[in-house]
Amino acid sequence: MSEHIRGYLRDRALPHIWCAGCGHGTVLGCLLRAIQKAGLDQDKTVIVSGIGCSSRATGYMNFDTLHTTHGRALAFATGIKLARPELKVIVITGDGDAAAIGGNHLIHAARRNIGITTICFNNYVYGMTSGQYSPSTPTGSLATTSPFGSIDIPFDLSRLVQAAGGAYVARATTYHVTMLTNLITEALRVDGFSFVEALSQCPTYFGRRNKRGTAVDMLNWFRDNSVNKKALSKLPPEQVEGKIIVGELYRATELKEYTKAYRELVERAKGGVRP
Amino acid sequence: MSGEVRFMQGNEACAEAAIRAGLSFFAGYPITPSTEIAESLADRLPRVGGTFIQMEDEIASMAAVIGASLTGAKAMTATSGPGFSLKQENIGYAALAEVPCVVVNVQRMGPSTGLPTSPAQGDVMQARWGTHGDHPIVVLSPSSVRETYDLTIWAFNISERLRVPVILLLDEIVAHMREKIIIPEEVSIEVRPSPTTPPGEYLPYAPLPGSDIPPMAAFGDGYRYHVTGLFHSESGMPIGKGEKAEHLLRRICQKVERRRAELVRTQVENCEDAELIIFSYGATARSALRASRNLRGRGYRVGFAKTSVIWPFPAEALREIAAGAHTVLVPEMNLGQLVLEVERALLCQCQVLSYSRVDGEMITPDEIERRVLEVLS
Numbered sequence: 001m002s003e004h005i006r007g008y009l010r011d012r013a014l015p016h017i018w019c020a021g022c023g024h025g026t027v028l029g030c031l032l033r034a035i036q037k038a039g040l041d042q043d044k045t046v047i048v049s050g051i052g053c054s055s056r057a058t059g060y061m062n063f064d065t066l067h068t069t070h071g072r073a074l075a076f077a078t079g080i081k082l083a084r085p086e087l088k089v090i091v092i093t094g095d096g097d098a099a100a101i102g103g104n105h106l107i108h109a110a111r112r113n114i115g116i117t118t119i120c121f122n123n124y125v126y127g128m129t130s131g132q133y134s135p136s137t138p139t140g141s142l143a144t145t146s147p148f149g150s151i152d153i154p155f156d157l158s159r160l161v162q163a164a165g166g167a168y169v170a171r172a173t174t175y176h177v178t179m180l181t182n183l184i185t186e187a188l189r190v191d192g193f194s195f196v197e198a199l200s201q202c203p204t205y206f207g208r209r210n211k212r213g214t215a216v217d218m219l220n221w222f223r224d225n226s227v228n229k230k231a232l233s234k235l236p237p238e239q240v241e242g243k244i245i246v247g248e249l250y251r252a253t254e255l256k257e258y259t260k261a262y263r264e265l266v267e268r269a270k271g272g273v274r275p
Numbered sequence: 276m277s278g279e280v281r282f283m284q285g286n287e288a289c290a291e292a293a294i295r296a297g298l299s300f301f302a303g304y305p306i307t308p309s310t311e312i313a314e315s316l317a318d319r320l321p322r323v324g325g326t327f328i329q330m331e332d333e334i335a336s337m338a339a340v341i342g343a344s345l346t347g348a349k350a351m352t353a354t355s356g357p358g359f360s361l362k363q364e365n366i367g368y369a370a371l372a373e374v375p376c377v378v379v380n381v382q383r384m385g386p387s388t389g390l391p392t393s394p395a396q397g398d399v400m401q402a403r404w405g406t407h408g409d410h411p412i413v414v415l416s417p418s419s420v421r422e423t424y425d426l427t428i429w430a431f432n433i434s435e436r437l438r439v440p441v442i443l444l445l446d447e448i449v450a451h452m453r454e455k456i457i458i459p460e461e462v463s464i465e466v467r468p469s470p471t472t473p474p475g476e477y478l479p480y481a482p483l484p485g486s487d488i489p490p491m492a493a494f495g496d497g498y499r500y501h502v503t504g505l506f507h508s509e510s511g512m513p514i515g516k517g518e519k520a521e522h523l524l525r526r527i528c529q530k531v532e533r534r535r536a537e538l539v540r541t542q543v544e545n546c547e548d549a550e551l552i553i554f555s556y557g558a559t560a561r562s563a564l565r566a567s568r569n570l571r572g573r574g575y576r577v578g579f580a581k582t583s584v585i586w587p588f589p590a591e592a593l594r595e596i597a598a599g600a601h602t603v604l605v606p607e608m609n610l611g612q613l614v615l616e617v618e619r620a621l622l623c624q625c626q627v628l629s630y631s632r633v634d635g636e637m638i639t640p641d642e643i644e645r646r647v648l649e650v651l652s
Contacts, residue, residue, distance in 0.1 A: 010501075013512055043497040048342070059501055059512060064494040066345065067503035067513075068338065069368050075335035079342025079350070080494060082326050083300050087346070087495045108331040262326065269321035 071102030549578030
C-alpha cells in the first residue's frame, strides 16, 4: 500500500476489529485506492456509516467520519450533502444496515439522486451480532436465526437501487480487487447517487455454518460463480443461470443531481418565481 | 415597545423565530398538528438561502438534522407525538455525540395515533426520558405565540452553546392559536464554540480548560475527526467500559445540571401571600392565570406561577415561590406528569394536587376555579 494511501488511515485506530479472513479489509483497501484514483480532497470528503461490521470502517479512515445509528447512514449523509453540497460524501454500509433496517433510506436516496456514493459491504449475514440471516442471505442458508434454513427470498440490492432511480450501479466481489477498485472510482466520479455492491466473505459466521470452507475457498467460490456483465451476451444461458453478475450494471444519463436541483430552486425562490 | 406587529399562529412564530435564530437547515415529515412549521419553512428557507427537505420518514428527518448540524448549520425538525417517538434513538445520538439541534414536538392526544387534532400535554416525560440511557436534554414549553417566538430563539442559543439537543414542547393550542405579536427588534443570537487549535492538535471531545463543553469543528473544515454513537475518548475514538466511559456520561449530563440556575424562566403573580398556588405550563397556564386572577378578584388568596423550562425542572425556584403556600395545584392535559416533579420539589413543604383532563379538550379557567374552591373550602 502506498504511503499516500496510508495517510488515508488513522494509525491510532488500528488494528481493526474484523475477524481473520474477513473480506471487509479488502473492500476498504479498494475504496481507499479509488479515493486516490478519483483524486478526492481528503479535507473535503466525509465518510458516513451505519452499524455493523462494515460500518466500523469509518473509524479507521483519516477523513471527517461519522459512525451513525443502525440503518440511518444515508439519512445522516443526506443532511451533510444538502447542507454543504461541495463536500464529497461516501456511505459505507452492510447488507443488514442498508437492506433491512435502512431499506427505506436506500430507496429514497436513490430516488432523489443525491450525490452520495454508497458502498454496500454485502457478506450475506449479520456478523456483528454473530450470524443471523439478513435480507441478502441466500434461501436455504443456515444462520443462528435460521437453524432449519432460511426461507426468505434475498434482495437483489443493485436492481433495487437501479429501479429506485440511482445514477450508477455496479457490483464486484472481494476476489475482483482491481475491478472493484475501478468500479468504486467510477462511482466516485458520478454526479448523482452511485451504488457499488461489494460482495465480501464472512468465513466466521456465514462460511463456517454453511460449509463454505476457508476464506480462500470463499474467494475461489466468488471467482467460479461470477460472470462479467460484458460477457453475458456471449455465454449460453446455462452458464449464466444462478451466477453473480459483476461489473458496471447500470449508468443513467441526464439525471439531475439533487443538491444541484435544490440550488436552482433557491435561485427561483429568491427571484420570487413560482410555477 | 417598538417592533413589527404581526398576527400569527404559534407554529408560524416558531418557523419565523427559527430563521431569526440562524436556522439554515430543516428536515421534517408531515404530521398534525406540527405541519405548518414545515410548510412555513418550505416557503421561507429557500428565499433566505437555507435548506428545506421533506424526508422519507421521521427517523430520517432527525438523522438529516444531525448530519447538517455537523457541517456547522443550525438545524431543526418538527413533529408530534408519534413522530417524536420515532426520533428518539437519534435524539439520544445527538445527546451523546453532542450535536446541537432543535426538535419541536407539537403535542397531541396519545398514546398511538390517539386524537390527532386534539391538544394534550402527555409528552412531558417522553421529552425527558424518551431515548434510552441517561442523557442530557433541555425542554422548553411556551404558553403564547410571542413566547413561542422567544423560546424558539432561546432553544437554538442553548443548543448551540451547550451542544445539547433542545426540545421545544408546544401543544396543539399554542401551535394553532393566532395572536397579535410584536416581533422584538433585537434578539441575542449565540453560536457554538469553535476550535482555536489547528487540526493536528484538535481533540473533538476535550473541553477547553475551565469549560465542560468541547469546541466543535465543522465537517469539511480540515479537522478530519470521528463522530460516533459509541462511548468515545476525547479523540472521538470508541472506548470500552470503565472510568473514561463514566467520565463522558457524567460530563455530558452535568453540562445541563450545572446550569440549572440559568435555565430558570418562570412567571409569578400574586404568590407572596397566596395560600394556594396554581402552577402550570404551556397552554394550560393561560387558563391557570385567568382562574387565579378571577379568584383574587373575589378575595381568595390564590397565586399563579408557570415555568417555561420543563427540564431541567426548576425545583429550587418553585420551593421559593411556594414558600408560604399550603397547597400547589397543578393542572395539566395529561394524567399527571409534571405534577410528579412538583411533588418531588415540594416534598414535606406543602400539599401538591393534580388536576387532569384527558378528553381532548383544553382545561378551562372555570373548572380550575371550581377545583380551587373545593380545596379551599
